[in-house]
Amino acid sequence: MNIFQNFKARSKLVKAFREGGIYKTIGSDERKIFPKIHCVPNDQYDYYVFTLPNGVDPNLLKKRFYVFQQIFGDGIYLDGEFKKFTLTIKESKKIPEINYDYPKLLEIIKKENILMPIVCGGEETEKLRIYDATNSPNLLIYGEPGSGKSSILHVILSTLTQYYSPSQIEFYLADFKMSELNLYEGVEHVKSISYLTNDFGPALKYLKKELTKRGQLLKDHKVRHINKLPEEQKPPYIVLCVDEFVMIKDDQIMTDLLQIASLGRAYGIYLILSMQRPSHKILSTDVRGLLSVRMGFRTVDKRNAMIGETPGSEKISKEQPGTFLLNLDELAELRAPFLNEEKTEEILGKFKNDAWVNHNYKKSSSPDKEELKEQKELTEKDVFNDAVN
């Protein structure tokens, strides 16, 4: 940062002080004493540090915060109590593109002993964040068209396909835009791909039946998680993934989906939903609670970012697709490794089987109508009563 930029940054803050009336006047000539600026945003920091002159009411800063917003935009945060304050000017990071590299991911998964690896991304190729979905089973991905939602889905699913065998993990996919997930047709791990909500209903019904079965299994063994079952009895993990889930207009399907999400943790069922715009209508308090992990790609505006709970994702540059804010323990800005369609196809090709059939749950163990009628709505309490007592 050169002297000129430094001067410009200072003047901008002084302007805010002047217009907000944040200064002390002394002497007969009413000389203005402005807060002392100790540090301006530069290549290393994204904040100002300043101290108020004694006698200036610190509450003024809060009251006149709008002046700072008018001058710096609304992605700013003020921190401090009496005298010393930090004003953070949050700009989206420019993270260079990261290539998808499975051996490197595998190294991290092994080193960190991750059971259910969900690849996120990083700030540089060497340090990628992968979280374990065992305790945070349900993920919501959102962002405007072209922001990178489907690409990260490919990264997550391709990684799981390579990491687990078809007897260890099963995918149930829904792609109502009919554009992205057909690549997975033929992959042995994939049990069903639905392109119409009508096809998806039966898949969910089947999964609900699977919940009941797994609940019974846990009861019989008096354990609380399928990971605790004896190896030979352990059912495969299930990943249920819906691209553009807002296209589900059927209330029953939505109810089933949420029921599966609420019970999935103990049963090894993991949910990944993606949508373009988070809205209050869809993200009710219940749904928010269930979808605890968020990946907020570029959102159209601040409101959408706030609803999704990744404030700042509206600032992600259009020029940086694949960049997102991960809301897990705290907010982190990351860029997903990139896997284009051809490469995804190349990886998946190794796992394809000519005898593959879509929806093969229908043939063997699809519940009949009577069974479904009998199956009452499950709650975690129903299932665990015995195991807990």
Ligand SMILES: Nc1ncnc2c1ncn2[C@@H]1O[C@H](COP(=O)(O)OP(=O)(O)OP(=O)(O)O)[C@@H](O)[C@H]1O
């Ligand atoms: N991690 C990434 N690194 C670099 N470029 C990326 C990354 N992710 C996505 N892109 C680029 O952005 C384009 C759009 O990404 P993608 O198809 O995933 O968007 P989307 O959010 O699913 O959009 P839509 O809502 O229209 O389906 C990709 O074709 C690719 O060129």
Ligand SMILES: [Mg+2]
């Ligand atoms: Mg997409």
